[in-house]
Structures are given as structure tokens and as C-alpha cells.
Amino acid sequence: MSTNQKIMRYVVAPILLVALVAGVLLALNAFEFKEVEAEAASVLKKGSSGSLVKTLQTKLKRWGYYTGSVDGIYGSRTVTAVKYFQRSNGLTVDGVVGQKTAQALGMSLSSGSSGGGSYSSADLSLLARVVYSEARGEPYTGQVAVAAVVLNRVKSSSFPNTISGVVYQPWAFTAVNDGQINLTPNDRAWQAARDALNGWDPTYGCLYYYNPKTATNSWIRQKKVHLAIGSHVFCL
Amino acid sequence: MKIDPKIYKILAIILIMLLVAGLATTLGILVNKEQKHRVQMGAVYDEAYYACLDGLGDLENKLSKLQVTRYPKTQKNLLQEAYTDCEVIGVSLARLSDKNLDSGKLLKFINQLGGFSYYLSQKLPDEPITTEENQKLIKLTEVVTALEKAFAEAGEQVAVGGSLYDELGEGIKTLQGVYDAFDQTTVDYPEMIYDGPFSEGLLDREAKFLKGKEEVSADTVRERLTSVLGEVGEQGETEGAIPSYLFSIGEGSVEVSKVGGYIVEYSTPHVEGEYTATVEQVINTATVFLSYIGYNDMQAVWASENDGLVYINFAYVKEDVIYYPDLIKVKISLTESKIVGLEAQNYLYNHTERTLESDVKSIDEITVKEGFEVSSKRLTVIPTEWNTEILAYEVAGSYNDSRYYIYYDAKTLEEIKVMRVIKDENQGELIV
Numbered sequence: 214m215s216t217n218q219k220i221m222r223y224v225v226a227p228i229l230l231v232a233l234v235a236g237v238l239l240a241l242n243a244f245e246f247k248e249v250e251a252e253a254a255s256v257l258k259k260g261s262s263g264s265l266v267k268t269l270q271t272k273l274k275r276w277g278y279y280t281g282s283v284d285g286i287y288g289s290r291t292v293t294a295v296k297y298f299q300r301s302n303g304l305t306v307d308g309v310v311g312q313k314t315a316q317a318l319g320m321s322l323s324s325g326s327s328g329g330g331s332y333s334s335a336d337l338s339l340l341a342r343v344v345y346s347e348a349r350g351e352p353y354t355g356q357v358a359v360a361a362v363v364l365n366r367v368k369s370s371s372f373p374n375t376i377s378g379v380v381y382q383p384w385a386f387t388a389v390n391d392g393q394i395n396l397t398p399n400d401r402a403w404q405a406a407r408d409a410l411n412g413w414d415p416t417y418g419c420l421y422y423y424n425p426k427t428a429t430n431s432w433i434r435q436k437k438v439h440l441a442i443g444s445h446v447f448c449l
Numbered sequence: 450m451k452i453d454p455k456i457y458k459i460l461a462i463i464l465i466m467l468l469v470a471g472l473a474t475t476l477g478i479l480v481n482k483e484q485k486h487r488v489q490m491g492a493v494y495d496e497a498y499y500a501c502l503d504g505l506g507d508l509e510n511k512l513s514k515l516q517v518t519r520y521p522k523t524q525k526n527l528l529q530e531a532y533t534d535c536e537v538i539g540v541s542l543a544r545l546s547d548k549n550l551d552s553g554k555l556l557k558f559i560n561q562l563g564g565f566s567y568y569l570s571q572k573l574p575d576e577p578i579t580t581e582e583n584q585k586l587i588k589l590t591e592v593v594t595a596l597e598k599a600f601a602e603a604g605e606q607v608a609v610g611g612s613l614y615d616e617l618g619e620g621i622k623t624l625q626g627v628y629d630a631f632d633q634t635t636v637d638y639p640e641m642i643y644d645g646p647f648s649e650g651l652l653d654r655e656a657k658f659l660k661g662k663e664e665v666s667a668d669t670v671r672e673r674l675t676s677v678l679g680e681v682g683e684q685g686e687t688e689g690a691i692p693s694y695l696f697s698i699g700e701g702s703v704e705v706s707k708v709g710g711y712i713v714e715y716s717t718p719h720v721e722g723e724y725t726a727t728v729e730q731v732i733n734t735a736t737v738f739l740s741y742i743g744y745n746d747m748q749a750v751w752a753s754e755n756d757g758l759v760y761i762n763f764a765y766v767k768e769d770v771i772y773y774p775d776l777i778k779v780k781i782s783l784t785e786s787k788i789v790g791l792e793a794q795n796y797l798y799n800h801t802e803r804t805l806e807s808d809v810k811s812i813d814e815i816t817v818k819e820g821f822e823v824s825s826k827r828l829t830v831i832p833t834e835w836n837t838e839i840l841a842y843e844v845a846g847s848y849n850d851s852r853y854y855i856y857y858d859a860k861t862l863e864e865i866k867v868m869r870v871i872k873d874e875n876q877g878e879l880i881v
Binding site: 267375 | 716
């Protein structure tokens with residue numbers, strides 16, 4: 214055996230294996246970290262973004278503390294506005310929206326709070342997550358259509374009678390099975406979900422959709438296609 | 450310098466030992482985690498199974514009692530309880546689905562039975578159960594009894610002391626047996642055709658407004674759309690209740706009925722930024738837009754604003770009567786001052802010229818609860834959950850800082866519906 218071969222066999226190969234195991238262990242740990250991170254995001258500060266920041270800016274603007282645009286980005290103008298608000302309301306002036314400032318603003322930081330209409334904001338939030346995880350690459354109408362399918366299922370007798378029941382019905386949505394449902398939805402997804410809850414249904418009552426390029430289920434392919442939007446086809 | 454090859458060997462052995470130990474630990478952690486999950490999942494699964502079994506027993510019990518009593522109030526109570534049981538069974542049944550297990554048909558049966566019970570209970574005590582309806586109930590009770598038995602047997606087949614989930618393969622197979630038996634002709638249950646929730650009768654609705662109108666070509670539609678909404682892109686088609694042309698427009702799309710050429714659905718996302726219009730202005734814009742595209746005599750009855758996006762509900766108005774079933778929703782962006790969405794399915798399905806009943810009581814005879822401040826009263830037509838329409842007086846007003854809409858049957862002045870305006874600072878605001 215040459216020296217090179219020996220090195221390969223006794224040094225490089227074991228090191229690679231150890232690296233692999235270490236990688237697996239790290240990946241497992243990383244997975245747990247991810248869960249913790251999601252829960253810890255209950256403070257809004259410079260650099261934060263999303264619908265909560267938008268709610269914050271809207272409130273500050275309405276009460277005259279903020280003059281910038283409602284863009285969902287916690288920039289220096291938002292910091293100034295928050296400080297102004299804190300000073301006027303006898304709070305610690307740090308420019309960070311923690312539990313106390315949030316309370317004074319009358320907003321909740323623990324969950325997505327941009328609801329609307331007569332449906333609950335939990336429903337809207339769940340629907341937005343389905344839209345984002347199932348159809349974020351689709352045209353806007355395709356996103357509204359996915360949300361509408363969920364709501365059509367709620368109305369149908371062959372499916373559970375609540376939004377959560379439909380979404381979490383075992384094996385009903387791939388995004389639930391692979392955990393993508395827990396991703397944070399973007400602004401488009403919220404808009405699409407809100408449209409559907411307000412009655413928009415581009416599918417005219419469809420109960421199923423699939424991507425004809427990737428769908429493996431032969432049973433669903435037997436259904437009559439009613440329309441195609443983006444990469445999805447919708448059927449009854 | 451020359452290193453003794455033995456050192457390589459020792460190093461290698463140590464590394465391999467470390468590796469094995471590492472792997473064993475990882476495997477141990479994984480197996481442990483998986484076992485914990487299994488037990489937890491098993492408990493959820495078993496709970497759903499027992500809730501189903503229990504619910505079916507309760508349901509059978511109530512349906513049987515129904516055959517004995519002839520007292521309408523008791524019947525009403527029993528039917529309402531049966532409806533609740535169906536809801537519970539439905540939730541649990543949905544949780545017992547699996548990739549290869551289709552509980553859809555069974556769920557449909559349970560939901561329809563629930564809907565039927567609810568429908569009958571709503572009619573009681575004024576309208577008694579007919580002989581025909583009772584025949585259906587007897588048949589349905591038989592099916593429920595058979596179902597309960599099959600469910601119980603499926604559970605017994607699984608090893609004593611084990612959980613259904615642990616015996617997943619076996620448990621699923623036995624349940625599949627129940628579902629299959631249900632799918633095939635062995636179980637024969639009457640079709641539940643009535644005008645209520647989950648009835649088969651609602652599936653084949655006809656768009657009343659489009660009846661008798663002429664078909665329009667895709668080119669004509671494209672031309673008209675371009676003049677109304679701007680350049681439209683690719684074209685497709687939508688089958689189903691209202692056959693339509695589907696055009697892409699910007700990032701969204703618009704659907705136009707082939708018959709009559711009316712816009713059915715239109716939606717595009719809106720861009721946030723500075724407001725360039727007020728809600729009052731856009732309500733006007735929307736009203737003009739609606740008549741321009743062929744939806745005449747529409748009045749804004751409700752608007753809510755959210756992040757610069759206004760949703761406005763328009764209802765058809767004739768001789769000061771508001772027709773809520775003929776509803777069109779318009780979505781307008783306050784930042785772009787333009788219409789970014791429209792939804793007209795309700796209008797297309799329901800709109801037709803009606804003749805109103807004349808034997809109504811006077812609006813002045815309505816009495817409201819003390820402390821309720823009335824702000825407006827008007828005659829309306831409202832849709833019911835049975836897909837019918839009722840002539841009703843709408844009384845709007847406030848009580849304890851909340852706004853309410855109360856509806857009274859115009860013929861009897863009986864209160865039929867109370868709606869409360871849910872208002873939240875984060876959410877939409879009632880404007881009209």
C-alpha cells in the first residue's frame with residue numbers, strides 16, 4: 214500500500230466520516246434552534262419588518278407621532294416616532310417596542326394581528342400561511358385561488374367544517390407535511406388571504422388543485438380540470 | 450522525519466471508535482425522540498377514534514329517541530343535539546384521514562346528516578316533520594347503527610392493549626374496511642336533497658342574471674377590457690357554473706362570463722404607499738365604474754378600510770329596497786386611487802327582477818330593546834342560509850358602544866337575525 218493510499222484510508226476517510234456525523238448533530242441542533250427563535254421574536258426594534266411593524270406605523274401615524282410612510286420597515290424614522298410616543302406616555306425611552314410599549318399602543322406582539330372583517334384574525338393568519346407555503350411563486354390570482362379552495366372545502370360537506378380542520382386534515386396539504394406552513398407569510402400572501410375571506414373565488418367553487426408537472430397522485434388526475442392559473446390546475 | 454505507521458493505525462482506531470460512539474448516541478437520541486412523538490401522536494389518533502365511536506353512539510341514541518317522541522319541542526332539542534354530535538364526529542373523522550385512506554364520503558354523510566338535522570330542527574316546532582322526512586330519518590338511523598358497529602369492530606381487531614396508531618398499518622386497514630363498506634352499495638342511504646347547508650341541491654345553481662343573454666367572443670371581451678382596465682395579457686378559460694374567459698392583467702387576472710360578457714372576478718395586488726384618495730372619493734369611483742361595466746342601480750352598503758385597501762359591498766337597489774342577495778364587492782387601493790378587484794358571483798347567481806309581497810306590516814310597529822339607539826330603518830331583501838330570500842326590515846343602531854343590524858321579517862315582524870359590527874383598531878373600519 215502506498216503512503217497516499219494509507220493516508221486516504223486512515224486519515225482522510227475517518228475525518229470525512231466524523232465531519233458527517235458532526236454535520237448531522239449540528240443539523241439536529243440547528244433544527245431545535247429554529248423553533249426557539251420563532252418564539253423569541255416578540256420585540257420590535259430597528260431592523261424589524263413585517264405586518265406588525267406596519268400596524269405599529271399605522272397607529273403612530275394615526276395619532277400624529279409618525280410622519281413617514283407605512284412600509285413595514287422599522288427604520289430610524291420609526292425609532293424616532295416610537296421614542297416620541299414613549300416620552301409622551303411616560304414609558305422608558307429606548308425606541309424599542311417591548312411588551313409595555315405594545316400595551317400602551319394597544320397592540321399584541323405575540324401573533325399576527327392584521328385581521329379584518331367578521332372572521333377571526335387567527336383564520337386570516339392561518340390562511341395567509343397556507344397561501345405563502347403552498348403558492349408563494351404563483352401569480353397573485355393563483356394565490357387567491359389557493360385560499361379560496363381552502364374556504365370552499367370548509368363549505369363542502371366532504372371536508373371538515375373549519376379552516377383549521379381543513380388545513381390540518383392529514384395529508385391534505387404538502388406544506389403541512391413538510392413544515393413549510395410555519396414560514397412567515399409575506400405581504401402578498403396576507404392580501405390574497407384577505408381577498409378570499411372577503412368572498413373572492415377565482416376558481417368558482419373548486420375543491421382541489423395540483424401542479425400537473427409534479428403531482429404523483431393518479432387519483433387526482435382523473436378529476437376534471439376547471440381552470441389553470443400559473444403552475445396549478447383547479448378542479449371540483 | 451518519518452512517522453511510525455503504527456501511529457496512523459492507533460489514530461485510525463481512535464477515530465473509528467469515536468465515530469461509532471457518536472453514531473450510537475445520535476441514533477439513540479433519534480430513536481428516543483421518535484418514540485416520544487409516536488406515543489404523543491398515538492394518543493391524538495386514539496382520541497379521535499374514541500371520539501368518533503362515542504359520538505356515533507350518542508348520535509344513534511338521539512335519532513332513536515326521535516322515533517318515540519311526538520312532542521315537537523323534544524324533537525327540536527334532539528335534532529339540535531344530533532347536529533352537535535355530527536359536528537364532533539366530523540372533526541374527529543377528519544383527523545383519522547391518511548394518505549391512503551379517503552374518509553371523504555363518510556365525512557360527507559356525517560356532515561349532510563348534521564345539515565339535515567339542523568334544517569329539520571330549524572323548522573320545528575312550527576312545521577312538523579313530514580312522513581317522508583321521517584322515513585329518511587329511519588333509514589339514516591340504520592346507517593348510523595351499522596357504522597357504529599363497524600367502527601367498534603375495527604378497534605377490536607387491533608391487538609388488545611395496543612393503540613391504533615402503534616398498529617398503524619393494521620389500524621388503517623381495518624378503518625379502510627369501514628370506509629370501503631360505506632362507499633360501496635352495501636350501505637344505501639337516502640340522498641339528502643333539501644334547501645339547506647351541505648345539501649346536494651345547492652350544487653347546480655344557475656346564474657339567473659345571465660339567463661337568456663348572448664354569448665360574447667373572446668376578442669370582443671379583450672377589446673372591452675382594454676378600454677376599461679387597460680392592457681390584458683394571456684387568455685385562458687374557466688369551466689364550471691359560469692363558463693368564463695380568463696385574462697391575465699398585471700400580476701393578477703380577470704374572469705369574464707362568456708354569456709353576456711360580464712366581469713365575474715377580478716383581482717390584482719395593491720401597492721402600499723402614501724394615500725392619494727379618500728374613502729368617499731373611491732366609493733364614487735366604484736359606483737360609476739359598476740354602471741359603466743353593466744351593473745346598474747348599485748348602492749354602497751358597507752365599506753372597510755385596511756392598510757390603504759378599501760373593500761366596498763354594493764347591493765342592488767330598486768324603489769328604496771336594498772337587495773342584499775345581489776351583492777358585488779369592489780376592492781380599491783387608496784394609494785393608487787384605482788379599482789384593484791371586483792367580485793360579482795352573488796349578483797350573477799341571484800339578480801333578477803322580483804315582485805315584492807305587499808302584505809307587510811308597518812315599519813313603525815317595530816319595537817327595539819330599551820337603550821338601543823336606532824339610527825336608520827329600511828326595507829331590505831336578505832338571503833337565508835337555505836338559499837331563499839326574505840323581505841325584512843333592517844334596523845341599524847347602537848347599544849353599549851357597539852353597532853348592530855337587526856332584521857325583522859316584514860310580514861310578521863319576528864326578529865330573524867342580529868348582526869354585530871366587529872370593530873378593532875387594527876382592523877377594518879365601518880364607513881358607510
